[in-house]
Amino acid sequence: MSNTRAEGAYQRAVVAFKNPTLDLLHGHYAPFVVAMLSIVFSADRASVAVADAHAEVAEGMEALKAAGYDDETRRIPTGSAREICRGWARNGWLQTQIDDDVEVYRLTAHAVGALEIAGRTGGGRARVSRSRVRTLLDSVDRLARDAEIDPAERLARLTAQRAELDAEIARLEAGVIEPVDxxxxxxxxxxxxxxxxxxxxxxxxxxxxxxxxxxxxxxxxxxxxxxxxxxxxxxxxxxxxxxxxxxxxxxxxxxxxxxxxxxxxxxxxxxxxxxxxxxxxxxxxxxxxxxxxxxxxxxxxxxxxxxxxxxxxxxxxxxxxxxxxxxxxxxxxxxxxxxxxxxxxxMQQPDSGAASGTGNAVSERVEPLHSFPVADIGHLRQTLNDLDPPSAPAALSEPDDVEFVDADTRAWGGPRYAELEQHLATLGERFDLADAFTSASDETRRPVDLLGLLEIAHRNGMDETDDVSVVEAVRPDGTTRRFAFGRVSALTAASAVGSGAASSSSPDSSSEAADD
Incomplete structure (x- = not known):
């Protein structure tokens, strides 16, 4: 019977020592592991970047070796800091995870427990004190109170606690304080x-x-x-x-x-x-x-x-x-x-030479696949957000080069520069922008044509005053909209050419200014 009990106790101890906590404390390099983990990690530093941890462990190893702790009895491991830390991770003392796209180390519960045991054991006194006993008694009392289902018993406990509190209050009101040493x-x-x-x-x-x-x-x-x-x-x-x-x-x-x-x-x-x-x-x-x-x-x-x-x-x-x-x-x-x-x-099939009975067994060579083949798909776009064509379209030389599906499509397009230029040619050497727009035909009194007139006036050399002009534009669907702007006057194209103010370039009929 004693042998069975001893064997059972031994087996339980063997299982316990397979726990990473005891494995850390019982290992050959336990003092070094505890020292390095306690330096790298702290209460305010629960996670450490992998590169930083490797650098700090390497620095700690160099400091210990410089102090003469690198002989066999001192138990300083060999190898790089990276290999040592990766070994700690395999042993269950460190775990890796990604925080904000950075790989970090964190202590596992086993490592935290081992550091706590080492710190408590090496920290000095672990004695039976009044505080420890009172903590135990308070925990047992709270357990008994929470487990009690008899209302009378609970009431008696609360009454006793109230009596103790009343006595304490009375002593304090009387000025009696018992200081704790x-x-x-x-x-x-x-x-x-x-x-x-x-x-x-x-x-x-x-x-x-x-x-x-x-x-x-x-x-x-x-x-x-x-x-x-x-x-x-x-x-x-x-x-x-x-x-x-x-x-x-x-x-x-x-x-x-x-x-x-x-x-x-x-x-x-x-x-x-x-x-x-x-x-x-x-x-x-x-x-x-x-x-x-x-x-x-x-x-x-x-x-x-x-x-x-x-x-x-x-x-x-x-x-x-x-x-x-x-x-x-x-x-x-x-x-x-x-x-x-x-x-x-x-793999189990014989080679062709052995199968034919010739006796000349020639192993069939299989070329390994070093990488996956790459499909030839030509040139891929390097930027996905650029939807513009690779080259600009050819410039339009004449307004008539533009083909529209129907009249309605053209009506909602950009300014009618040709019609506007013809209209301005009938107004003399100089024109007022508001008067020119108001006297134009309905097809050229759209909001976008007002912008076209303003562009022509700016190109020919315009003058602007503080007076306010108000015009009414007509959209292709018949709706109207009023616009107010500073009074503008300008030369017509023929007068501007004579004065050298106008540019020789004609307006781009392909402009697609949005309707207001």
């Missing part, structure tokens, strides 16, 4: 730090449980052959309620009701600051003061890490479900299996 306050501070050190590992375990659940869901989805509608309903629901899918997630939701309120985090920060300014806090070491001051940030970062893992898992599951096609997946699986089966049969 500094030794006891330091013990309570150490107990708070002990409890706070366990939180990062707890948060990391929750985040990793959510990621593991995400991987399980995706694997199950790929193996699922049920109808797509049924799959969508079930897995979308799991993606929306990802936090309830793991025991750690359900426990975290309960804790989130206590620590998820920003006001409660602010109150925690204020309480810590008030504690640090008390006289007894001078008896704490600088590291303890820094660690106590970081409690609120550590809680806030842990909550953010878990919520980020939840959002990422929900997004991944939802995206996978929306793109899931069981028929296509089965076709791909069948194709891959057929290819593997064909390759296996082909």
């Amino acid at each position: 500094d030794e006891q306050l330091l013990e309570e501070a150490e107990n708070v730090l002990h409890l706070a050190r366990e939180l990062p590992a707890d948060f990391a375990r929750v985040a990793e449980s959510i990621k593991a659940m995400q991987r399980d869901v995706i694997n199950e989805l790929r193996r699922d052959v049920r109808p797509t509608g049924e799959i969508l309903r079930e897995y979308l629901q799991r993606g929306q309620h990802v936090m309830q899918s793991t025991p750690e997630g359900r426990a975290f939701e309960g804790a989130l009701r206590l620590i998820g309120d920003p006001d409660r985090i602010d109150a925690l920060t204020d309480q810590v600051h008030r504690v640090l300014v008390q006289p007894f806090a001078r008896g704490m070491t600088p590291d303890q003061r820094v660690e106590l001051d970081a409690i609120a940030r550590r809680v806030e970062q842990g909550v953010a890490e878990v919520l980020t893992a939840q959002r990422r898992a929900s997004h991944v599951i939802t995206a996978q479900v929306r793109t899931h096609d069981p028929v296509r997946d089965r076709q791909i699986d069948d194709l891959l299996r057929s290819v593997m089966a064909g390759l296996h049969e082909w």
Whole structure:
């Protein structure tokens, strides 16, 4: 019987030591791993860019070697910092992920737990104190109170608590204060730090449980052959309620009701600051003061890490479900299996020389495929947002070169420069823009023709005054619109040519100015 118990205990210990936490602490290079991880990562630096981590580990190795820690007894690993960090990731101490398009390292829950154990063990006193015992007694009392279902018993407990509070209030009103000695306050501070050190590992375990659940869901989805509608309903629901899918997630939701309120985090920060300014806090070491001051940030970062893992898992599951096609997946699986089966049969076939019985077995050479062939598709557009043709169309020499489908299409086109020039030729040497437009025919009194007249006037040399001219334009559909502008007068084309003001170039009849 004793041998069976010993064997069972030994097997449980073997399984326990396969855990990455104990594997880290029990490894040959454990002091180096703990030292480097504690330097690279901190409460304010939960994730580190991969390149930065490699550089910092390399710098730490060089510093240790320069100090004489590179012999066999000092246990400094060999190899590059990149190889060492990648090995830590394979051992389950680091995990990689993409944050803002940058690959970063994060400590796993196993590494956080190992650092917490190493820090607590190497940090000195782990003693039975009044604070630790009171924490235990308070936890047991709260458990018993929450588990009690007898109303009379609960009422008796509340009455006793109220009596204690009334007595405390009476003492304070009478000016009686029983100060707590500094030794006891330091013990309570150490107990708070002990409890706070366990939180990062707890948060990391929750985040990793959510990621593991995400991987399980995706694997199950790929193996699922049920109808797509049924799959969508079930897995979308799991993606929306990802936090309830793991025991750690359900426990975290309960804790989130206590620590998820920003006001409660602010109150925690204020309480810590008030504690640090008390006289007894001078008896704490600088590291303890820094660690106590970081409690609120550590809680806030842990909550953010878990919520980020939840959002990422929900997004991944939802995206996978929306793109899931069981028929296509089965076709791909069948194709891959057929290819593997064909390759296996082909490899088992004898070569042609051996099959013919000649005895001259000549192995058939198969050229490996080094890269996929590239289709010759000619020149591809290098910019997809440029819809202009590669070259400009030929310029129109005459307005008559433009062909329109019907009269209505031309009516909604650009200014009728030729008609406008003919009309201006009948007005003498100089014309008023408003009078010229008003006296024009209905076909050349569109809003766009007013712009054409203004262009002609500008080209011939125009004068503008502060007086206001008002004209009424007629659209092709018969609707009208009034325009007001500064009074403009200009030379006609013939007068402008005589004075040298006009350009020899004719207007571009292909202009397609929009109607107002």
